[in-house]
Every structure is written in structure tokens, then in C-alpha cells.
Amino acid sequence: MAPYEKQNVGQAIACRESRTAGNSLPYAEKTMKNWPGKDRGLPMPSPLVRAASAGATGKKYWRSLGDYADSPEFRAWADKEFPQLAAELDQNQWTPTSPSRRRFLQIMGASIALAGVAMTPGCRRPDEKILPVNKKSPEQIPGKPLFYATTFVQAGVPMGVLVETHEGRPTKIEGNPKHPTSLGATNTFAQASILDLYDPSRSGTVLHNGQPVGMKEDFFPALEKLSKELLATKGKGLAILSEDYASPAFEMLQEHFAKVMPEAKFYVDEPSTYGLQKRGPIDLSKADVILSLDSDFLGLDDYGVANKRAFAAGRKLDSNGGKMNRLYVVEPTFTITGANADHRIALPLSKITQFAQTLLKVLNGEKVGDHRIQTIGEDLLANKDRAIVIAGQRNPWFAILAASLNQRLGKAVTPNTLLPKSGDLANLFARVESGETTTLVIVGGNPAFTLPVDKTIESAGYNGGKESALLNAIEKAPTTIRLSLQEDETSELCKWHVPAAHYLESWGDAISDDDTLAPIQPMIEPLFGGITPLELLARLSRYETTDSYEIVRRSFRRATGEADVETRWRQFLHTGVQGDATRIKVPSQSEASSPFYDSLVTKQKSVDVVAAPTSSAETATPIELCFALSASTFDGRYANNGWMQEMPDPITKLSWDNAALFSPKTARELDLKHGDVVKIDIDGRSVEAPVFIQPGTADYSITLPLGYGRTKVGPVGEGAGFNAYALRTSSTLGFAVGAKVTKTGKTYKLATSQEHWSVAEHHLLDEQLHERGIVREGTLQEFHEHPEFAREMGVNAPEGADNIATNPLEQYKLAAADPASTIHQWGMVVDMNACVGCNACAVACQAENNVPIVGKDMVLEGREMHWLRIDRYFTGEDPEGDVEAVAQPMMCQQCENAPCEPVCPVNATTHTEEGLNAMTYNRCIGTRYCANNCPYKVRRFNFFDYNKGTFYEKSQAMRTGSTTPDPVEGWSKPQSFQPDLAELSKMQKNPQVTVRMRGVMEKCTFCVQRIENARIDHNAAAGQENPGKIRDGAIATACEQACPTQAIIFGDISQPSTRVSVARQSPRNYEALGHLNTRPRTTYLARVRNVNPNWPKEKGESLKAEKHARYSLPILGEVRA
């Protein structure tokens, strides 16, 4: 098996490309000009360091050495540093006995050059100095990664991250523990964002009317000309539509625009907030009872990572003294939040307003007929000052209702959620339509794909033409400039398309809603020569500098309001956050005056709440459509990201597609089967979508995930799913009522990573799940009465069951227990009560361990390669009634008595003395017996050479199935592809993990490379003599690190004080399938639902406690205690 080679190929390619125009001066010249860095405020300690940081232009440095060394600055420095040699420089003091000036230059030149070479093994490092974080040694040591702080921004929510770089090559995103919205964790999108950097289908050239032109030669002069014209007219006719960058530097430029082009208009478009402001972080620290009105605050809503941490903190039973919060969720279909609810009510979105109104009555002291609402209301009132209602954004009324409810509970409300977003997009397009706006600059986002498809712009009286009036408007605007990573649907409509730099290639900054400022630093020179939004705006407004670095620096100065202090700036870049913010501060909330909200509520009452449909008769039944963000592509921006496309949806487990989610009852009544293609009509618009029958969906409510069906996208996203945006108008951004569903007679193959269960089989599965005891859960009451309930559920190992032969691991375990020993015993605990099932760990694992993607056809065959998967199970008596969901991360359990090991005929999988079930790839011949014998089914076999070539070309071959019906051909026939670009995706690979070839088995290793890195560091620090044990917490596996809820704990189980040992002491600790005597090193903490004891016993709820008891099945003579 060839280990990963040619790591630097991509760098070499990138070197061939010209640098961005803003930094186009040769390095030395620029350095000379700026020396000693007056406007950068860089008091350079020495040219050596400066040269070292030059990095990218080491070669150029050689050429201009003579000029460089003869400058007055250099002489001054040399005079100071080398007084005895300085004379040599002065021609006048030259004597025949002293070393020549020429000789001096030779010496110095070599030193400088060496410094340059040693410090810059890659040639793609940015010019400006960015400082590695405190995690790693400051020097670049080949083979040792460096971590830099930067910020990942999505839909206006910044998340501080640390980026692992290997020789100038970013490979992995980690959370930044110092940043309040990350706290060291990340989400799936941040993890997967690194793949976008190396996407070979990214845009690399400026397009003018579809023709490739030069950035410097054509675009910049044109922009300059345009800018001059606009300056002359004070920006009249200019409109700038951008995504929400949450960037103070962007705002600073906006202010500059206000000065020089006061007529210019700015608009922000983020489809993910459904036309509202983002909500901002929620204070869950004091929330004992939480009610979510259609809010996916644990999932795709803004600040999801911070929310998850806060929510899980309230559910850590072992550290909270047996207390936990209670979550009620009312929503139309399962979200991650709903899956984690203690009580969940599936309601159509159009009925949730009624629900909230009824609840308001309860909070006002009235009695209502609906027992469930009554119970929730009473619970909220009983915990008045420790309860919170959180509103989703799909219906603007939810925010108002939630505010009213919160107010009854004595809570202040967050006012900004109540306000619609500034800069109504309809205005923008009306202006374009009327000819008022002549220049439209679209920065980021993808409005042509995500904009509502209104047929008319009312104010402009537009009619006819394109499907969407807004798109038509973009096309009609005389000058349109588009900056984006990819040539997308919007680029197609615009006159100019300009490639953007990825955030890992950019300078920038971002501020979160709690006013934490964080930097965006480049890890690598733009691979495709893109520019940043800051540079584009600076050029457009003819700002003093067009260098993004300079702009950010000024923005920092402006934000801190102090003189530019170098140390502060360095500190800022170093920690990735301004100051020392480690806990999110919820922005101060102004106490709203009651009459205002009361008036809103009164007003709301008068609004016609759309009546929810109650039946689905044959003809034109009003069926509700709910639009939802996709857990994979978000709003469509990750459609070309293979990791996200293949990552199964947390609830449906669907990959590579979206589908219309129907409740089992609705599907039955409409006579629809899973995979049938239906035509969904509403107001004269229609889409065709495959049916996915999802238990737990509200009846007569269909959920349509957005972000699929992209028409202009790279090969990965091509043909994936259907476009639900096509049904969305500006008045129905969140949901619409009155849809008609008709069968088309067609069917569509949906690739799910878990078997799809038909309604008939669901009951069976439910029973199986309880009998098998893989997932064990109980109620809080059960936990208090009998904390060890989990150990007695399902099938358990009989007392005294052991191996026939002594397990050789025993002696190591004994040895490890000795404090002087350097042997560890690794283990892991997954707290199912904290885990929300968000997939962040799974993507992190994929990024860390070079796990390939396999494509839709392979997922259909059941061959996905994820080392860590999230198993999702539903429980409930009746699939058409209330069902509950539970997620269980499943990875190699590192069994002490591993069934995979004895069956391997070639000794390819064996045990280490530290308890790892090790896999020797180059010994494996691929009999697959180990996988057959693995009860957890976590071993993954390379049926094809998934890592050969790029997954892009593979996916393309796989996805465009029209010509190659057989999946095999896609893998055997290499597609024509630019070889240089094919190399690009290899740059992401973690050089510390073998890239596996076809025919071998692979699986989770507990991130053995991280263990070994920690061991090397520890031993180096501790010295040769008795280094002792690695500190607990020094190793975080990729999944543990990414987990927003800290549900995964890894460490040494032989030491009683480690976090993992403490967690294993929990009474909830159990082994999945422990009765097989596999003795897994990964154990689970049983999930506990904080069920309201007063909850009315309805179908599906009443049997729960009973069922847990019923399936506590004695086996093999073991008798329950």
C-alpha cells in the first residue's frame, strides 16, 4: 500500500499561478518600500525574521539580494548587529586585511537564504505574519502540524476554529476553545469546509459575459473605470447584495461607501433565516424547562454549536446531581432538536400558532381542553423563572408568540428576532427593474438559486418572462459583478464573474452577536487566484488600500478603539479571538414594554391563522409544505461538497439527495410508497420530488429540504435532489398551505445509509430494539428510583462469563494500573444523554482519517466507508402515532475480546498492549471475515479503489448514471480530468494516516496517530528517564474534539481519576452487546428522558415504562436482580 505521496504537488501547481494583484509586487521590493513597516506598524526585529516570514517569495528574494543588502536600512541594521563587520560595508573604510565586502555579503546572504529556506518549505505561505497558536511549537518542524486560529463564518455566525496545517497545507479544522461560539467544538459544516478549499471545480478565472478574461488585465481596469464613474455620481445606481459575513471590516468599508458613494445601497441575503434577523445565542444556562416552537436550536439554527453545549450541560446527570432540563418540541417533522425532546408534538407549521395561542391561555391561567398543552403550560408556570420558549423562524409569528409566552414567564425577549431583516430584497429588485439600479454587485451567497420565485415584483409591475421575476431582474441589470467560489446559478446571470478566495485563503474578520471579534487568517495563498470580498469592495470604492490584510488591520484598530499595538494584534491572531472570551455572553436584552408586545399579540390574534388541513380527500386538499434547511447542503452552499453530500441526514439517513418527507398516514391516504415520485403543485408552480415516508412527521404536512437540485454546480452536486426553492415565494418563505400532490408514476432510488423501514416493519423494529438493548433509555423517574436501570435492560452477559483462555490483555491491564508504568489502557465513553446526533463527529472522523466518499450508487449498495456513523432508531408503538428518535454514535468498540481478531487468517488485525484493536493494512488480504464477525458492523471494506484519483471524477462518473448504468464502470473508467487538479484533492489528506487501497478492511483506530503524537510530545517533554503517563486530556480523538456536547470522552481507563474512568463509574454505563463477551472498550451512558409525570397517557406514550421492564430479558441463566 503506497502511503500518501507527493504532498507538495498542489503547492507546486499553485506556485505557477500568479499571485493576487493586491500583493503583486515582488516581495523584496515591497519590503523595501515599507521598511521598517511604518503603516503596518511592524517594528521588525531583523531582516532575517522578515525574510523568514516572506516565505512565498523566497526565490525572488535570491534574485534581489544585492539590492536588498545595499539599502540604507540594511546597513543600519548590520551596523547595530555586527559592528565588527559593519566597516566592511563601508567602501571608504576598506582595508586589504579586512574581509571583503563581497565576502560579507556572501556570509550574510547565505544565512538569510538559509533562514528563508528553513522556514518556508512550501511556497504558498502568505506574506503577512500569522502566528501559530499556543498548541504547537513555534517553529515549523517538517512532519509536525501547526495550528493557526481563524474563523469560519456561515450565515452570519462566526465560529472560531484552529486549522491544522502540514507544511503549509491546511488539512483539518478544529474548534477554537477560546472562541465562545465554538468552545473547541465544531459542526459538520466547519469540518467539511476544508474540502471546499481543494474542490477542483472551484472557479479559477474571471468571466466576462461567459468568456474567460484576466483578473489584472481586464477586470481590475474595468472595475477602476466603473468605480470612477460611480464616484462621480456619488454611487447612484449602485447596489451591493451580499451574504451575511458578520464582518466589521466589511462594515468599515460600508461606512467608506457611505462617505464616497452615499447613494449606494447595501442588501444582505441569507436564505437560512427565512427573511428574519438571525436570533443570536440563547441563554440556556438557567433553563430547566425549554419549549421550542419549531426551532431547531440544536441543529441548523444560528449558534447551534453554542446552543448544543449549553443544552447538554443541563443534561449531564452525573455532574448535575441527577437533575436535568426538560425539552418540549412542537414541530412538523423531526429535527435534531425534536429527536432530543423529552416530549415532542408533531404539528403542521400552520397549527403551531394555534398551539402557542392556546398555551398563552394556559399561562394566563385559563384551562384548555388539550391536555398536552395544559400540561406543558403548567410545567412552564411551575418553573416560571427557569423556563424559556424558543421560536423558530419559519413563521414570523412564532417570534411574537414566543415573546409573549416568555414575557408571561417573566423573561426579557430578544428584540431583534422580532424585526424583519433590513433592506427588503423586493425593493432591490424593484429598483433594478425600474432602471434605478444600474450596477448590481453580488458578493457571496447564491441569490439566483435561493431567492423566492415570485412571479411579479409588485412595485415594478413586472410581469411575464422568467419563472422568477427576481432572477429576471438580475439578468436585466446593465452591470452585474459576481464574486463567488464557484461559477454558480448567479454567476450565469451576471456580466462579470470573479473567483473568490476561500476563507482559508483570505484575510478577514468576524464578530459574533455577543460582540466577540475574531480574525480570519489565510492558511495558504489562494489556490485559484481568488480575491476577497474586502478587496473587491475596496477596489470598487477606491479605498486607500486594497490589501485585505491592511483593511482587517484597520478594522481591528477601529474595533478596539486604541492605537495599533503590535502585541495586541499578535495576541488577536494568536488566540483567534479578541480578549479572553471563553463563554458566550448573551447580548444584553432590553426589557420590552408589555403594551408593545401585548399589542403585537392582539394584532396577531386578528391575523388569519391559516387553518390546518384535517383530511386529504382526493381533490385539491390543502396540504402544507414546510421548507427546511438541509443538514447536508445547508441552503445549497455545500452542494458540491462530497463529505456533506454523503453524510447521511441525521434523521432520514438519506445521502446524496433530498426528498419530500411525508407522514406514514399521509402517504397511506395518498397511496404513496417510499421512492414514488410525486408532483407537488402550489399556486401554479410545481416540482417533482421523491417521497420519503418519515415517521414523526405531522400529517398533511410535507417537509421539503432546501439546498438541492442545483442547476449550475460542480460534478459532486450535479443531479443531487430536487429544488424546493422553486416553490418558495417571498410570502411563503417558511411554509405554504394549499399544495396539491399527484403521483407521476415514476420512482426514484433514494440512498439511505440505514435500511428504510416500511410502515409494516416498523413495529417489528421497535420491539427488536428494546429486546436487543443496544440503545438503552429510561425516564428520569426510573433513573432516580433505580440508577442502574440500564445495566439490567436488554440482553446481558451472565455473571462470571469469561474467556476459555486467559486474555493476554489482562497482564497489560495489571501493568498499566501501576502508576510508574508507561502503558495506558485506552477507552471511550459516549454519553447518550448528551449526544444530540448532529454528525459533527462523523465528518471530523472523515477529515482526520482520510475516509473516502463513495458516491450515491455505492451508498445504494450499502458500501459507505464512514468509520464513525450515527445510528438512528425510532421507537413508538404506532409509526403513525407519536414516535421518538434516538441517536447512537457507533464506531469500533475496541473490544478487549475482539471477535474480528481470531478469524483473520493472516493476522492483519491484532491487539496492542494498550487495548487497541489494531489494523495492519498492508497485511490485510481482504477476506472480510472480520467484518462478518464484528457484531457492531463498524469495519469498512474497500470494495473498489475509492481513494484512487479524485472523488470528484469518481462521483461524476457515478452520478451521471445515464451512460454508465453499472456502478462498476464508473470506477474502472478514469474520466478525463486535468491531472494537476486531480492532485489537488490529495492535498487535504492527513499525512499521518495511511490512505487505504482497494481490497483492504479499515476501521476506527481511536485516532492512533493522535495518541502517538501525544506520546511523542509527552516523552520529549518528560525526558528519557521514566517519562510516566500521558496527562489525561492531552489526547482528543477527532470525534471527541468536534463534539459540541462533549458526549464523547476518551482516555486511560486504567487510571481511576481520568475523565473516562469517572464516566465509566456512572450507574448509566453499559456495554452495547456486552452479552457477547466482547468486552468493548467503548461504553455508553444510557439516555434518560425527563418525562413529565403528568403527561397525559396517550397512544405511544403509555407503554414506555412498561416496555423497558418487559424486555429486560434474562438469558443464559442470568436472573435479574
Place this chain on the structure above:
Amino acid sequence: MSLPIDTTIDTTTDITAGERAPLVLSGRGYKDVTDKIAGIVENKLPRWWLPAFATAFALSGVCFGMIAYLVATGVGVWGLNHPVGWAWDITNFVFWVGIGHAGTLISAILFLLRQKWRTSINRAAEAMTLFAVCCAGIFPGIHVGRIWRAYYLAPVPNSNGIWPNFRSPLLWDVFAVGSYATVSLLFWYVGLIPDLATMRDRAKTKLRQVIYGFFALGWRGSNRQWRHYEMAYLLLAGLSTPLVLSVHTVVSFDFATSNVPGWHATIFPPYFVAGAVFGGFAMVLNLLIPVRKLFGLHDYITTRHLENMCKVILAMCCILSYAYSMEFFTAWYSGSPFEKFVFFNTRMQGWMAWAFWTMIFCNVVSPQLFWFKRFRTNPYTIFIVALCVNVGMWFERFVIIVSSLSRDFLPSSWDQFHPTWVDVLTFVGSFGVFFTLFLLFIRFVPLVAMSEVKGVIDVKKDEPDELVAATEMQVHR
């Protein structure tokens, strides 16, 4: 020289109690035997042989083409997936190994038990064994992910000191099947030597003389040679007998030692051996009934031979039926939800039900016809039932392997298996390999053991003296 005989008269199964039916009919003498059997090899090709051979050879080409495709592309060309890591590959392996049981059992065990009726059929049955083992050997060899590294299975001393894992049943398989194939080949070859010498002596061309002569190892038929030969044959029969039992026992360990529900069962070794004998005898019948017809061997392979084999099949059917029911009983009695699910939900009524009930029909129901003499003496019904048994035995392995893997411990990982065209063509192609070898065998090697059959003939007084003298030496057998 052969006498005109009415081949329709075969009363071998109509004997009364205490009576012994003749093993060769129509009063065939030594010369008849030699002329008939050697004639098959020496005479002009029958008209059907060449088309049959061409078809089989083409099919074997398909098999090797599929293998080449598999090696060049990856194991993913089959329909395997993550829970179902083995499917048709191992099904075919166990199927062919099972077929490979009858030959050696007939040759060795029946020889030790002094069952003289074995003489007419042992040669062909043993050849069938060898060819089935060849086919069986293909599948475990090609099913691995990295075929070019399959030699890691061999205990070859190497620089990094890694030996094969002797705890793995797959390694036991390598040795079990390897030794079985070797001993079966030796046994078959040793039995062939006198006949090869006959062929050499009768050869009319130099080439045949040289080739048969080479393989006849200088056999002269001397008393001393006979004495050594008999001892060698007896020893090899003794050596083969435990192997017949061990090879399928070891194959069953592939499943029995695992923890997969539906595999993990102590009943597997005897159950698998019985199944193998069952399938093997069925395959012998499926081969010999047409051969007997095509070559007019009714005097040598009598109805009694067929009936005896049917009785063995019936006995094995009873053992298998008991094993099947025991599997269900064990699953129920264990109370294990995993076991119960595989048997009662997946096999009996789940997605594998069609395969399970096919298996039950073929293996349990159809051989019940053999309780009736009318059916077990009629070559047509025998042929059809034997065909059913072969189909059923393939399905038995398919059901065991795939249903268990597809519904094991974690419901999240459950999936189904769908064969691809490569799966199908590889399996079909393996029949091509089998029939190619078998057709070559009947063309170039005496398909009935002439020397042994002569030993069970009632010597006729009107035979020439020298022939009598020549055979008297064997009479004591």
C-alpha cells in the same frame, strides 16, 4: 464380440430377501468390460461430445473472464455490501466442496465397508469430487480483496516473522481443503493405474502408448505389484475416510465458530457433513444417469446402483430435516432475540423466505419420493429429485450465509444482498469449468474402474482360459 443384450431387462431391484443381485448384468465377461469401457475412450467421438465440450469450455471461459474482471476492478463487482461480506462467493465454495464429498465417500468408505456395488461408479464419482474441489478452490481464492497477496495464507517463513493466524477457521479451511484435494487426487490416481496400463496395452498409436504408458507407471500386473497396489489403495482409503468427515466439518467451522446469529451453532459439523453427502450423491446421480444412457452402460451401472444411492440420499435427507428443525428449536429455546429474529423473522417470513422455502421444498420435501420404490428406481424421477437436491443444497448455503449476515446484531446495519451479473456469470461459469473437466475425463480416462468391476463379475465358464487365468488373481478381492 459383445453379446446382443436387451438392456431393458434389469431385475437387480426385484430380488427377494436373502438373494444377492448381480452387480453386472447380461452375463458380461472380462472382455466385454474391457471392450466396453476402453472403447469409450478409444472409439470415435460420439456426436454430442464436441458440442457439449464447446459449450462447457465457453462457459469456463466466462468464468475466467469474470475472474479477470474481478481482479482488475475489485470485489465490488459482486453485490456484496457492508453487513453481507460474503454471499455467492462462499455459497459457491461450500456448494462445490459439498459436492466433492460423494466421490471419496463412495470410494473410500464404501470400500472399507466392502460395498462391492461401488465399483461401477467410484471412478466417475471420484473424478467428480476432484473437479468439484477445483471449482470450490476458485472461490475462496478470488473472493479476497487483494488476490495478489493471497499467499499470506500460506505458512511461508518471511522476514517480518508473521505467520498465518492458526486460530482462524479460514486458515483451517486452507489446510482441510488442501489435504482433501491432495489425498483425493492420489486415491483416484492410484485406483487408475491398472486401467491406464490396460489403455496403454490396447493403444494403437505411439502417442497414446507413450502417454498412457507414462501415467501407468510401468504397471505389469504382477502379483507383487498387485500386492503393493492393494495395500496402497487400502491405506489411502483409510486416510481418505476421516478427511471426508473433516473437510466439511472444518468448512462448517467458518460459520460455527463465529458469533453471527444463525451461524453460531454446535450442530453445524454433522449437519454440514450430512448435507455434503446429500448434495454429492445427488450430483453423482445427475452425472451418471445421462452418462449411463449415452454410453449404454446399463449393464454396469444397474438400477440397483441408482437405488442404493437414492437410499443414501433419503437417509441424509432425514438427518438434514432433523438438523433444520433443531436449528429452529435451538433459536427458540435459547431465548436470544438475535437468533430468533434470524430464524423466525428473516428465514421463515422475511426477505429470505423465498430462498428458505425453496430450500425446504428441495431438500426436505422432494426426496420424500424416494420412500417409494417406483420413484427411486425410475431414472427420470431420480434425475429430477437429484436436480432438486442440488438446487436445494445451494440454497441452503445461500440462506445460512446471507440471511444471517443481513440481519445480525444491530438493526441499523441491516441490509439486503442483490447479486450482480458478475456474481451470476461467475457461478454459471464454474459449471463450465466443472463440465469441461468432466467431459475431458470421460473422453480420456476409463470412466468405470475396469479392474475393479472385473473383480465382482461372475466368471463365465465359456470365457477363454487365459482370461480366466488373468482374472483369477483378482478374485480374492
